[in-house]
Amino acid sequence: MEKGLLYPVTNKFREDQKLDGLWDFKFDPAEQGEAKGWTTGFDDPIKMPVPASFNDFFTDKDSREYTGDFWYAKKFFVPTYMDGKAIQLRFGAATHRATVYVNGKEIRSHEGGFLPFTADISDAVKLGKENIVALKMNNELHRDALPAGDTATLKNGKKMAKPFFDFYNYSGLNRSVHLLAVPKENIYDYSTTYEVSDDQATVHYSVEATKDADVKVSLADEDGNVVATSEGKSGDLVVKNPTLWQVRDAYLYTIKFELIDGGKAVDEYSDEIGLRTIEIKGHEILVNHKSVYLRGFGRHEDSIYAGRAFDLNVERRDMNLMDWIGANSFRSSHYPYDEQVYKFADREGILITDEVPAVGFKMAAASFLGGLDQSFFDGDWIDELYKKHIDQVRDMIKRDKNHPSVLAWSLCNEPDTSTDSAVPYFTKLFNDSKDLDPEKRPRTFTLNEDDTFEKSKCLQFPDFYLLNRYPGWYHKWGYEISDGEAGLRAELDEWKNSDIDKPIVFSEYGADTEPGLHKLPSIMWSEEYQIELLDMFDRVFDSYDFVRGEQPWNLADFQTVEGNMRVNGNKKGIFTRDRQPKAAAFFLKKRWTSLPLDY
Ligand code: GCB
Structure with a gap:
């Protein structure tokens, strides 16, 4: 389970740089990548776009159908101004499993090809210098994994995915990779629940932070007017005459959390939310009681x-x-x-x-x-x-x-x-x-x-x-x-x-x-x-x-x-x-x- 999965943002405390573009790519059917030192990059790479599934770029069937281990690598620069921050790599999706290495150091592994994960690379990177990230990935299907299937080995020794579902087993770095710098003391999760009536909405919020510091919260409408404020790690924001989020008639408010340590803001996170309720009553699905x-x-x-x-x-x-x-x-x-x-x-x-x-x-x-x-x-x-x-x-x-x-x-x-x-x-x-x-x-x-x-x-x-x-x-x-x-x-x-x-x-x-x-x-x-x-x-x-x-x-x-x-x-x-x-x-x-x- 990931500690927090907040979507990356850039603001006065946080920096989000996308590492999308061409990466180095290599198949590893013999599973010798580590032994050959690929954790710090490899020779004769295929240049592979990210985000993308590798499969349909290839014109030969063995490559398109490839099942097993494969590697991605990319050099990236870590600016000196990130000094003092937690430096992270965030992978939107790596199908289906991945081990992350930075400058040859193993950072972490993750399984599940459709959800993001974050690797803290603060101790592995060189500031003000070029670094290299390498990922060992694997796209095999197994009965004890999601999505479920088998991996067969053909008589010619090649592996083949045998999904228990019909969609193609598209594989690779299918979503963006982000280089992030966030304050060491930070907000890493938040939640909201709602109560709405015609003339009032209440947002019950709670915030998770690395430190037991103060939190200031505000809610602004689409014109940027602050309509409610609160303090504390959990509390209520009350909005008079709200514009509700309705089906096919959305309205989004911006909720902003500030983490205050020793009277000073040390982190901030903003997100768009909609004021609405969801309920099932008898055989009806209700949004805002309708x-x-x-x-x-x-x-x-x-x-x-x-x-x-x-x-x-x-x-x-x-x-x-x-x-x-x-x-x-x-x-x-x-x-x-x-x-x-x-x-x-x-x-x-x-x-x-x-x-x-x-x-x-x-x-x-x-x-x-x-x-x-x-x-x-x-x-x-x-x-x-x-x-x-x-x-x-x-x-x-x-x-x-x-x-x-x-x-x-x-x-x-x-x-x-x-x-x-x-x-x-x-x-x-x-x-x-x-x-x-x-x-x-x-x-x-x-x-x-x-x-x-x-x-x-x-x-x-x-x-x-x-x-x-x-x-x-x-x-x-x-x-x-x-x-x-x-x-x-x-x-x-x-x-x-x-x-x-x-x-x-x-x-x-x-x-x-x-x-x-x-x-x-x-x-x-x-x-x-x-x-x-x-x-x-x-x-x-x-x-x-x-x-x-x-x-x-x-x-x-x-x-x-x-x-x-x-x-x-x-x-x-x-x-x-x-x-x-x-x-x-x-x-x-x-x-x-x-x-x-x-x-
Ligand atoms: C189903 C599956 C879906 C298939 C579909 C079909 O029941 O849930 O993944 O694509 O049938 O067309 O066979």
């Missing part, structure tokens, strides 16, 4: 050339597409996204179901990969996996808890909840995570097609349900779709007749669609069929008042493993991989822009 019907998408961080790298340009386009189509939400399937995505969503008034990279927890999943006939939660890898799982839940919540856009936490995608062995695992997971979020946002996981109302043994855990359902595509497809609709209705009738009164959001449904393929009457893969399938689901959603959201799979086509069920990727996108609309986009736009918010 019901919200979710419409939006499951997504991926995925684009051409740089794979899973965070790309501000792609994100800008995706946000515009979501605005154009009338979306108000998305799920960060199947891992926490770059922090800038959450900042965008805060600004745009979009709600996020934030998902930890717990995916592939089902052996029969993705049968096109050759599903294994075994219960996932009976495996001997479970104890080790759990430690990593809860660790990443902790870091995700720590990192993202202050974003007004975060609506809920998804603790897993499609685990195998149909066996008894899943019950102790989720009992522990839900218990151990219950106090992590000061706002106590709803927690959930997605339920796979097989985990029906009848079969799942874990329906007691989620605060609301996320259903991934594929009638019309993986079963009851084509002309049989009417049976698919009947099956879906039969399942929802079971929920309706039960004593469970919680919201259900459809977090996945869809049809692979080749853009430009038209057919009358429709046929699977055609643009017409995708619309017919969405229309069928909409009819069903409109018949059940406890269905409180629809998030078709996926915003855009994305890259997957190769297989006989995928034609160059997953084509269930409503938009193409280069973010142009399929016909279904116009269909959804019509529906979503006319549905009232509280539909």
Whole structure:
């Protein structure tokens, strides 16, 4: 678990320099990097952009599919004015594990390719001189790691990733690297919770600092006017006649903390927050005490050339597409996204179901990969996996808890909840995570097609349900779709007749669609069929008042493993991989822009 995961800022006490650009890169299939002295750099490097996944730059398959150890290195200058500060390197994401060396000295290791970590390098750097950072990384998949999969060794000795999920195992330094200088005595975390009414909002805050010093707090509106102040490590900020953060009508205040030692400010941290509450009452999802019907998408961080790298340009386009189509939400399937995505969503008034990279927890999943006939939660890898799982839940919540856009936490995608062995695992997971979020946002996981109302043994855990359902595509497809609709209705009738009164959001449904393929009457893969399938689901959603959201799979086509069920990727996108609309986009736009918010 990381101590603090505050987003880097530059202010009068702190300095944030990005080390993005070209890094040195080398594969290390023989695992001899350390022995060969690569901790201080290496000869004959490949020049590799950061942030980026290395895979799609290569033109040969062995490099693109490379699985195993690989190295990154970069020289960087540490200015003398950083003297006296804690000097850190912050990695936004290193897929999936990394060991950091600075000037040959081992600093720390980290596992988990979708969350940031910070290395304190104060004792390893030379001030006023050039230094070198080297990272030994590894992108293998294992059953006791997140996301789950296997690593096979082919007869030719090469390793190959065998994910228990379909998205491509894009690897590398996928997010920015920052060189930071922060005061030795510093603020390293803060939290807020809210109470709102029409004429008043109260922000309850608490601050974590390295020293038991005084704290001054202020809150300013978007014009920079200070609207409330307070003192102390925890307290309240009361705002009269507040402008609330509303879905698709965001308003952000700036909260500023100053750490005061001996009457003098020694550190400062500011951030944008939104005044709003989130609650689940019966089968309603409430924001500021008002019901919200979710419409939006499951997504991926995925684009051409740089794979899973965070790309501000792609994100800008995706946000515009979501605005154009009338979306108000998305799920960060199947891992926490770059922090800038959450900042965008805060600004745009979009709600996020934030998902930890717990995916592939089902052996029969993705049968096109050759599903294994075994219960996932009976495996001997479970104890080790759990430690990593809860660790990443902790870091995700720590990192993202202050974003007004975060609506809920998804603790897993499609685990195998149909066996008894899943019950102790989720009992522990839900218990151990219950106090992590000061706002106590709803927690959930997605339920796979097989985990029906009848079969799942874990329906007691989620605060609301996320259903991934594929009638019309993986079963009851084509002309049989009417049976698919009947099956879906039969399942929802079971929920309706039960004593469970919680919201259900459809977090996945869809049809692979080749853009430009038209057919009358429709046929699977055609643009017409995708619309017919969405229309069928909409009819069903409109018949059940406890269905409180629809998030078709996926915003855009994305890259997957190769297989006989995928034609160059997953084509269930409503938009193409280069973010142009399929016909279904116009269909959804019509529906979503006319549905009232509280539909
Ligand atoms: C699912 C998974 C998602 C896949 C999708 C599909 O249930 O959660 O990661 O991409 O199905 O299209 O098969």
